[in-house]
Amino acid sequence: MDPDALLLARIQFGFTIAFHIIFPSFTIGLASWLVVLEAQWLRTRNLLYRKLFQFWAKVFAVSFGLGVVSGIVMSYQFGTNWSGYAEFTGNVLGPLIAYEVITSFFLEAAFLGIMLFGWEKVGNRLHFLATIMVALGTLGSSFWITTANSWMQTPAGYAIENGVAVPVDWWRIVFSPSFPNRYMHLITGMYLTTAFAIAGMSAYMLLRARRQGDAPERIEGARRSLSMALWFAAIFAPIQIGLGDLQGLAVLDQQPTKLAAIEANWETQRGVPLILFAWPDQEAQENRFEIAIPRLGSVILAHDPNGEIPGLRDVPRDRQPPVLPVFFSFRIMVGLGFLMLGVGVWSLWLRWRGRLFDRPAFLWTCFAMTPAGVAAVVFGWFTAEIGRQPWLVYGLLHRDDAVSPTVEAPTILASLVAFVVVYAVIFGFGTYYLFKLLRRGPDPHEEIEGENVARKPKRPLSTLGEGLEGPLPRGASPPAE
DSSP states (O other): OOHHHHHHHHHHHHHHHHHHHHHHHHHHHHHHHHHHHHHHHHHHOOHHHHHHHHHHHHHHHHHHHHHHHHHHHHHHHHHHTOHHHHHHHHHHHHHHHHHIIIIIIHHHHHHHHHHHHOTTTSOHHHHHHHHHHHHHHHHHHHHHHHHHHHHHHSOOSEEEETTEEEESOHHHHHTOTTHHHHHHHHHHHHHHHHHHHHHHHHHHHHHHHHHHOOOHHHHHHHHHHHHHHHHHHHHHHHHHHHHHHHHHHHHHHHOHHHHHHHHTOOSOEESOOEEEEEEEETTTTEEEEEEEETTHHHHHHHSSTTOEEOOGGGSOGGGSOOHHHHHHHHHHHHHHHHHHHHHHHHHHHHHHHTOTTSOHHHHHHHHHTTTHHHHHHHHHHHHHHHTTTTEEETTTEEHHHHSOSSOOHHHHHHHHHHHHHHHHHHHHHHHHHHHHHHHHOOOTTOOOOSTTSOOOOOOOGGGTTTTTTSOOOTTOOOOOO
16 A cells, blocks of 8 residues: 555545535535425516526526536546445445435436426426426435445444445445434535525625616515525524534544544543634644633533543544544534524524615625535535544544555546646636626526516518518518518
């Protein structure tokens, strides 16, 4: 095993998955947002909801495409850089990934075209069904991916035969001990990601309207989007914090070493403090510049002022996760969560005062919080994955045994450089177009397509060549159709 090859393989997979997760964390919530908008359109026949649907459907299409492209390359790395991992887990995780493709990705792909382009070709009910199917497909994809990752965190329902894991109980594999709460925590986080992205862009449109005097239709669309997104944030931000607390209790029980790294707790003890800030020194096995609140750590982590919290010194150093990135990524995630809660509470206060849309300080705050959900998801993913180190399958497969033994460091470095260049070009243009689309916002003058909305009559083919000599004289009538 070449240490340089191992490090480069980890960097390559970390780069691709960190980039990929940005797009699903937005599109999963956005698909459900489209369901809400279309349901409101069908219920009220208010064209505003239809215009909002068409605008956010364009954003969804771009984001979905970028997410698919960025996700494909990860599966190839299992066979090239991580053959030991593929061999050990293939009998268990291979079917789970296949289920994701044949049940969820195909569902999304089958109905996506109808949702984006089929409104003139199918009825409203069938189109609404297609939108629901796309949303269910995104939730199903996250279900199977979280199932696979949760099994890596807390493996269950398996047996070891000839040095590889084989399935024994599929129910326990799919619903491993850490899965239920991790799935709910992830989905709620992705919904909050979408809510704050919509709220931020809507706030930007309102701020721009104050300067440029945008059309009333566009202002009303931004107001409606901002209001709906902030209702969701105000309701689900505290729920997400509660789910995070449940997840912390589960980690204490299922992965105590990870929890010790999260808290930079070196000695197993009772009544541990809550460390607000420190600089963990893993070499010295101690914290520097520590600022802490006595006993509050045990209260939060164990719901007991005298609760016992495990320490990292109980684990050999070569079995300890990297403490510094886990410690800070967790605190960034939690800090963003409480910022989202604060914005939600602030929005309720302004809504009660009737000032939700005309406080520039609040609107600028919403705009600044646009990437907060994505950042929270990414740093939460860092916490979960780096905190599992040095295991790829917790307690069963060490990373040194998972890397491909025949792939050399220069080969991995070349592919890593290629990934960085290609991602920079393709996703640079894609992200630029996405931001341009979001900056422009819904066009109040854009025509609504669909069989139940009045459309301009189309000219027959026989008249397409008429009138090419020049503009019609004033008062003249166009050719009869």
